[in-house]
Amino acid sequence: MVEIDFNKENEEDFSDPPGFVDDVTDDVLVPDVLHKKPTIDEFEDNCVFIAGIPVVGADRLGKLQSVLKKVLERLDPAVKLYIPPSPEGGCLGVLLTEWADQRSAQFAVKSLNGYAFDKNHTFTARSFKDMKQLEAPSDHWTTPEKQAYNDVGDLWWWLQNERCRDQFAISHDKLGVPTVGVFTNMKGNDPELAGDADKAERANWTETVFTWSPHGSYLSTIHKQGIILWGGKDYARAHRFAHTNVQYIDFSPCETYLVTYAAPEESNSWGDCEKDSLRIWDVRTGELKKAFSTFELTGRTQLPTWPFFRWSFDEKYFACLKAPEKDKLEREQKINGISIFESEKFELYEGRPVNIENIKQFEWSPTSTVLAYYSECTDAVPAEFGLLQVPSMQRLRSARVHNVADAQMFWQKSGKRLAFYTMRFKKKEYRETGEVKYVGGCQYHVDIFEIDKKDVSLMNLPLSEPFIHFDWDPEGDKFCVLVGNTAKATPQVYKIEANSHAPKLVSKLDAGVHFNEVQFAPKGGWLAVLAKVSAGGNVYFIDTSLSEAKRTNVIEHPLFNKGYWDPTGRYFVTCSTLGGRAGADLGYRIFTFQGRELCRKNLDRLAQFKWRPRPPVKLSEQKQREIKKNLKKTAAKFIKQDDDEKCRASQEVVEKRRKIMAAFDIIRSRNREQLDATRDERISLRNGVDTEAQLDEDEFVDEEITIALSTSKTQAPLTEEEMRD
Amino acid sequence: MRPLSLKGHERALTRVRFNREGDLTFSCAKDKKPCVWYTENGERIGSYDGHNGAVWDIDVSWDTTKCVTASGDLTVKIWDAELGNCLYTINHQTPMKSCGFSYSGNLVCFTTQKMTKNLSTFQVRDLRDSSQMVEGGESFFYSQFDVNATTALFTQMDDLVTIGFESGLLQQYDLRNPDTPIHTNESVHRYSVQDLQLSPRGDFLISASRDKTAALLDVNDLKKLKQYKSERPVNSACISPNRDHICLGGGEDAMQVTQTSVSAGHFEAKIYHMVFEEEFARFKGHFGPINTMAWHPSGTIIATGGEDGYIRIQEFDEDYLGFTYDF
Known part of the structure; x- marks a missing residue:
């Protein structure tokens, strides 16, 4: 408590000395107040310009006016209309309106833009301010010249590798220079550069990070001026997208669109100066499709997450959370909706966001335009997990859960099922600091929606131990949930059976320490359980295709911080990169899907390791059957090829060695000759003893040494003197 | 045979060496008593008592009659190897860091540490000259440096010496010319040279450095022939007497060891092919960094001394002895 002494006489004088001139401008002092300062043209905010009304003659003007008035007064009775007359006394097909205040004007723009007045007339509404900002096209404007098609060669050349080998790209320091290189995984032998030495590996290829496009067609690099996509056999420059100081990029799932983000250069907290920090491009044409202002979308000057837009599997829609509502003190309250955009027009679908109270997160289904959402619980309302079908906006199914402290959602890659994990508390207490404390322990549950069942069925699996991580078998009926704590974490594999109401446990796997992630192989069947950023650095490799899941191998890679399956599920890589714990040896190790080490590399300042993704290719049922039938025959062929390869590789190595x-023997024999020349000198130095002769002829003499291996103590008989004591 | 783990020192090992026949193992540590052991069974024969500080280096003459030790108590002592009594004591103003006998065993070289106004020195004395071996005697070869000379040894008979420095510099001197080095190599190592060892025939030198590498050098001109990369600072390296192999050892800094798990510390000794520079085997055992190692004259045993205070005498298994490179 600060006590104020009102009687204190010697109060310090804070008033300015006489003649003081204040040199702080209001702009610096009260920018927020000035921001709301009324302006001369504020009146224009209340005016809305509407085009597309019927063109009528003077005779029917009165009737039109009354009809229009009726329509507009439904929005706000206080509207004033003015129809500019044509020289003939009729109308021009435009209408000027004035509204009571800015809010209702904005509401009118929203409602009237695209409003179908009758069969032949659709309104276009714009606020007057916006109208003023429209500019006439430059006098020198000409149709843009047709750009020549930039042919970089076959974008999918790497898929045609005869041995079906996969590529990966790494970014590390080579001879002290940051370098990005694309390599082919050679199975057991050292990875080879995937292309010419000067093309597939380049110093300073990217200024920050690189990424693969989702189908692997392009390698994208980030530069100060923007993004470059590289493709084809020579990694030639395929496309460029200008975006100064770009920071993040993200592709839509089928590589059609590219989203880029650069933090606005000079931002004040109202986001006035940035209109295009988020941009969406068409990858093939290079056209800027739409630019968004981060501030308008999120109410913040910085992005809350990346990727910011979530794309539906077919790229028809993309969505983000609505800007959070703010209270009068500009504090963020809850978010209560999703903004869903259509990629056809790049406009908000149906002009408004979808309302979902208290929404926390959402995920698109990997195979349909259904999105799953999770809205947080409040003290009064339980949490909700739901499925929303787009564009019908129909809620397919939802589940309400009380007292949810934490939750995560997991779609199965086949789109058949959605799992959500919930941590449910018994009682909640608010501490003085504002933190929330859960009292009386928590329960952990996994719930599963089965989308393809009638009415979307829901099953529940209570977990006996705290939840750590979860993953679906991408195609099958299994999933793995990792439970426990850092000291003892157990991967549990469950199977969902057709007519059962609960998943069945099909594993008896040992617990391990520090496990924190489970990853199914992309084609299913095999499972890796990872202990990332731990001193032991274990990875379990588990075969789940049998009736009981079995562990095949455990590997160790101390302090590795990333692990990835290759896109075919044949290999698994563990890497220790710059983002991991300090002091770790940076590098990567490649294993077979069973956990047999194939290759290890230590690299200076390894920053990224990324397998090149593959486009989804679906073989026909018949072809798949054919392959399965001939598996033994083809396998023999492949084994032979592998052996030949090994032989050839080892021959090359032998040649090199x-x-x-x-070359070494030349130096060695020269040195030995010199030594031989001075041998007599050396013998004389050691008093005529030729110690080198013994060394060569190995004249060691066996000598037997007898050593007592054990000794025992026996008490000597006491002397007379001691007896007396 | 199981590896022998010898516990006779109370502090971290600083040097292990075999005598020329390999039947005896000599060791010194940061405690005050250098020891001698039977290589065969690891039994300690005795110790050389008389120092009053950490002993940084020990060497034994070719005929195993004399030992020389360099200690932090500002003395180098020459001992009767068999009886263990001190024959001569050489004094200096600063701690002695390394020492060694010449080919004939008549000369003793040693380096001293840089301290305040005293520069680091490299000196050679002749045991036959009584004026050099009395108290207050002076070295017939004397050279001073601004940087610490960490290790030194005779590299060609009784004439040439090679010195390794804390800055990573390597220099070779001819004893007949103390003013200028005859060869210098400043490019091979970036950080402190921790150890220099001669190949048993005397045709190559191997240097171990904190820059995480060991290098094979031409004994005649100090040119780098091969370089072996390790993941951790290298404290010691040695060359096999009868195979084209080298072995190196080291590990995370003693200061950081408590924070690192044993597997991440890289306390293993690593064996490389001398010519192809490829690592092909490693063996574990120490709980801390390896400070010193020596290859037995027979080529089948390696002795290592660690920061953990143990000496390990490791005999190679069949896998190693039968291992060959195709070329």
Whole structure:
């Protein structure tokens, strides 16, 4: 408590000295108040310009006016209309309106834009202010010249590798220079550069990070001026997108669109100066499709998450959370909706966001335009997990859960099922600091929606231990849930059976320490359980295709911080990159899907390791059957190819070694000759003893040494003197 | 045979060496007593008592009659190897960091540490000259440096010496010319040279450095022939007497060891092919960094001394002895 002494006489004088001139401008002092300062043209905010009304002659003007008035007064009775007359006394097909205040004017723009007045007339409404900002096209404007097609060669050349080998790209320091290189995984041998030495590996290829496009067609690099996509055999420049100081990029799922974000250069907290920090591009044409202001979308000057837009599987829609509502003190309250955009027009679908109270997160289904959402619980309302079908906006199914402290959602890659994990508390207490404390322990549950069942069925699986991580078998009926704590984490594999109401446990796997992630192989069947950023650095490799899941191998890679399956599920890589714990040895190790180490590389300042993704290719049922039938025959062929390869590789190595050895032998024999020349001198130094001769002829003499291995103590008989004591 | 783990020192090992026949193992540590052991069974024969500080280096003459030790108590002592009594004591103003006998065993070289106004020195004395071996005697070869000379040894008979420095510099001197080095190599190592060892035939030198590498050098001109990369600072390296192999050891800094788990510390000794520079085997055992190692003259045993205070005498298994490179 600060006590104020009102009687204190020697109060410090804060008033300005006489003649003081204030040099702080109001702009600096009260920018927020000035921001709301009335302006001369504020009146224009209340005016709305509407085009597309019927063109009529003077005779029917009165009737039109009354009909229009009727329509507009439904929005706000206080509207004033003015129809500019044509020289003939009729109307021009435009209408000027004035509204009571800015809010109702904005509401009118929203409602009237695109309003179908009758069969032949659709309104276009714009606020007067916007109208003023429209500019006439430049006098020198000409149709843009047709750009020549930039042919970089076959974008999918790498898929045609005869041995079906996968590529990966890494970014690390080579001889002290940040370098990005694309390599082919050679199974057991050292990875080879995927292309010419000067093309597939380049110093300073990117200024920050690189990414693969989702189908692997392009390698994208980030530069100060924007994004470059590289493709084809020579990694030639395929496309460029200008976006100064770009920070983040994200592709839509089928590579059609590219989303880029650069933090606005000079931002004040009202986001006045930025209109296009988020941009969406068409990858093939390079056209800017739409630019968004981060501030308008989120109410913040910085992005809350990345990727910001979530795309539906077919790229028809993309969505983000609505800007949070703010109270009078500009504090963020809850978010209560999703903004869904159509990629056809890049406009908000149906002009408004979808309302979902208290929404926390949402995920699109991987195979349909259904999105799953999770809205947080409040003290009064339980949390809700629901499925929303787009564009019908129909809620397919939802589940309400009380007292949810934490939740996550997991779609199965086949789109058949959605799992959500919930941590449910018994009682909640608010501490003085504002923190929330859960009292009386928590329960952990996994619930599963089955989308393809009638009415979307729901099953529940209570967990006996705290939840750590979860993953679906992408195609099958299994999933793995990791439970426990850092000291003892157990992966549990469950199977969903057709006529059962609960998943069945099909594993008896040992617990391990520090496990924090489970990853199913992209084609299912195999499972990796990872202990990332731990001193032990274990990975379990588990075969789940059998009736009981079995562990095949455990590997160790101390302090690795990333692990990825290759796109075919044949290999698994663990890497220790710059983002991991300090002091770790940076590098990567590649394993087979069973956990047998194939190759390990240590690299200076390894920053990224990314497998090149593959486009989804669906073989026909018949072809798949054919392959399965002939598996033994083809396997034999592949094994032979592998052996030949190994033989050839080892021959090359042998050849190389011979050369190195030959070069070394020259030096060695020269040195030995010199030593031989001075041998007599050395013998005389050691008093005539030729110690080198013994060394060569190995004249070691066996000598037997007898050593007592054990000794025992026996008490000597006491002397007379001691007896007396 | 199981590896022998010898516990006779109370502090971190600083040097292990075999005598020329390999039947005896000599060791010194940061405690005050250098020891001698039977290589065969690891039994300690005795210790050389008389120092009053950490002993940084020990060497034994070719005929195993004399030992020399360099200590932090500002003395180098020459001992009767068999009886363990001190024959001579050499004094200096600063701690002694390393020492060694010449080919004939008549000369003793040693380096001293840089301290305040005293520069680091490299000196050689002749045991046969009584004027050099009395108290207050002076070295017939004397050279001073601004940087610490960490290790030194005779590299060609009784004539040439090679010195390794804390800055990573390597220099070779001819004893007949103390003013200028005859060869210098400043490019091979970036950080402190921790150890220099001669190949048993005397045709190559191997240097171990904190820059995480060991290098094979031409004994005649100090040119780098090969370089072996490790993931951790290298404290010691040695060359096999009868195979084209080298072995190196080291590990995370002693200061950081408490924070690192044993597997991440890289306390293993690593064996490389000398010519192809490829690592092909490693063996574990120490709980801390390896400070020193020596290859037995027979080529089948390696002795390592660690920060953990243990000496390990490791005999190679069949896998190693039968291992060959195709070329």
